[in-house]
Amino acid sequence: MKNPNRNPKAHLRWERALAAALPIIAISTLAPFLLRAQIAPTLTIIPLGTNTFSISTTNSIGTASYDLLWTPVLDNADYPWTWAAVGSPGQTNYTVNMAASQTGFFRTLLDTNSPPLWEAADPNNPSAGALSVFIDNPTNGTVLQ
Numbered sequence: 131m132k133n134p135n136r137n138p139k140a141h142l143r144w145e146r147a148l149a150a151a152l153p154i155i156a157i158s159t160l161a162p163f164l165l166r167a168q169i170a171p172t173l174t175i176i177p178l179g180t181n182t183f184s185i186s187t188t189n190s191i192g193t194a195s196y197d198l199l200w201t202p203v204l205d206n207a208d209y210p211w212t213w214a215a216v217g218s219p220g221q222t223n224y225t226v227n228m229a230a231s232q233t234g235f236f237r238t239l240l241d242t243n244s245p246p247l248w249e250a251a252d253p254n255n256p257s258a259g260a261l262s263v264f265i266d267n268p269t270n271g272t273v274l275q
Contacts (some may be wrong), residue, residue: 171196173236181229186222187238193220195241202231217241 136149174186187196198215215224228234251258 171238173238175236178225181227183226183228185224185226185234185236188222190222190238191240194220195219196238197241198224199239200226200234200236202233202235202237211237218266 170192171187171189174188176184176186178184185198190196196217197213198217199211200214201209201211203209214226217224217238226236227233249260251261
């Protein structure tokens with residue numbers, strides 16, 4: 131027996147409203163997790179000829195500055211990471227001459243300091259600022275070179 135007060139189309143309206151709302155709810159729930167998941171930058175190294183290599187960074191953060199560091203031996207205090215190239219904002223390609231070494235390991239470092247890391251008073255402490263050197267003596271106008 132049919133209920134004369136029941137609207138048969140009301141059932142369809144609820145289904146349509148629910149079908150339209152589910153994707154919006156799913157996207158708004160998952161978006162914060164998807165936006166946080168950035169793929170780590172990767173290096174591609176291509177030989178250009180005798181002892182010269184092209185090193186490219188992919189998956190970098192827009193116009194961020196990356197510095198290219200290298201070491202001839204991993205996990206050895208006698209061979210610390212040193213700068214192979216200081217990057218400018220947005221730079222992703224570097225050319226490196228490896229004539230002085232037969233082996234080399236490279237990594238990039240996201241430069242978050244305002245001064246370049248090679249000018250920083252403490253590269254591990256961004257609040258330290260740029261390194262400044264003051265000479266108190268001689269003060270008689272002598273020019274130091």
